[in-house]
Amino acid sequence: MRRFRHYALPGFSLFLLVQFGLPALAQSGGEVSLGVQVERSALPDLPDNVAARLTTGSGEPIGGASVDFWAEVEILGTRSALLGTATTDATGVARVPIFPRRPQYEIRVSFAGNELYAPVETTTVLTFPTERVEPVQITTPTSSLASLRTVMPRAMGIVVALLWIFFVAAVFYVVKTIHRDSTTGQPNLDNP
Numbered sequence: 238m239r240r241f242r243h244y245a246l247p248g249f250s251l252f253l254l255v256q257f258g259l260p261a262l263a264q265s266g267g268e269v270s271l272g273v274q275v276e277r278s279a280l281p282d283l284p285d286n287v288a289a290r291l292t293t294g295s296g297e298p299i300g301g302a303s304v305d306f307w308a309e310v311e312i313l314g315t316r317s318a319l320l321g322t323a324t325t326d327a328t329g330v331a332r333v334p335i336f337p338r339r340p341q342y343e344i345r346v347s348f349a350g351n352e353l354y355a356p357v358e359t360t361t362v363l364t365f366p367t368e369r370v371e372p373v374q375i376t377t378p379t380s381s382l383a384s385l386r387t388v389m390p391r392a393m394g395i396v397v398a399l400l401w402i403f404f405v406a407a408v409f410y411v412v413k414t415i416h417r418d419s420t421t422g423q424p425n426l427d428n429p
Contacts, residue, residue, distance in 0.1 A: 268294035271304075271359045273346050276332065277369070284334035285369060287320065289346040291329045293354070298329025302348055306333045309343040317345065337365040338373050 269291060276286040287306055291299045306320040323331035335342075341364050350356030 269299060269348065269354045269357045270294065271346055271348060271357045273344055273359060273361045273363070275363050275365065277366075281369075284336045285365065286332040287335050287344055287346075287363065288330055288332045289323075289325075291325050291331070291348055291357075298325070298327065299354060300325050300327045300329060302329075302331075302351065302354070304331040305347045305349075306331075307345040307347070308335075309345075320344075337370045340365055340367060340370050 270293075272290045272292075274288055274290075276288045278285050289304050289306070291302050291304060293299060302325045303322055304325060305322050307317045308320050310316055310318045312318075320335060321333035323333050325331045341362055343360060344363050345358065345360045347358040348354075348356060
């Protein structure tokens with residue numbers, strides 16, 4: 238019995254350290270940094286890339302980590318739009334393509350963390366050269382049915398008005414017939 242207690246205490250202590258202590262040590266010692274930049278495309282038809290480099294506190298790259306890229310956009314107010322999610326390569330770099338629609342974007346990049354590294358998030362403003370920016374142009378499509386846009390509402394209004402006139406006339410006729418028959422006491426079958 239004494240021998241069991243002698244081995245049980247160190248074994249239980251090791252169990253507690255593995256269950257609760259090592260993950261906490263990994264989280265606290267797993268500081269990371271995240272840098273963001275634009276990688277310009279060499280060809281004008283290909284998109285630029287927003288690149289994020291995930292490294293440890295000592296500068297070692299972290300590969301195989303999932304990184305989210307967000308951009309601030311103006312759609313019914315300022316909102317964050319997900320540009321994409323990418324996995325870091327062996328050099329710790331994750332990339333998502335972007336076709337810039339304006340010269341500057343506020344980009345937020347986040348790493349959710351894992352069992353070895355703490356989560357990290359950074360926000361930066363990226364500037365794109367004006368020759369790469371393709372602003373959004375809203376154009377009205379032209380079609381052979383474009384002339385119907387003004388005619389159809391009027392035509393539908395006329396049809397609805399005619400239906401209401403017919404309905405009111407039918408109600409008036411029925412009420413008049415009922416009133417005539419009630420005054421004579423007999424239904425008038427000869428003349429409708």
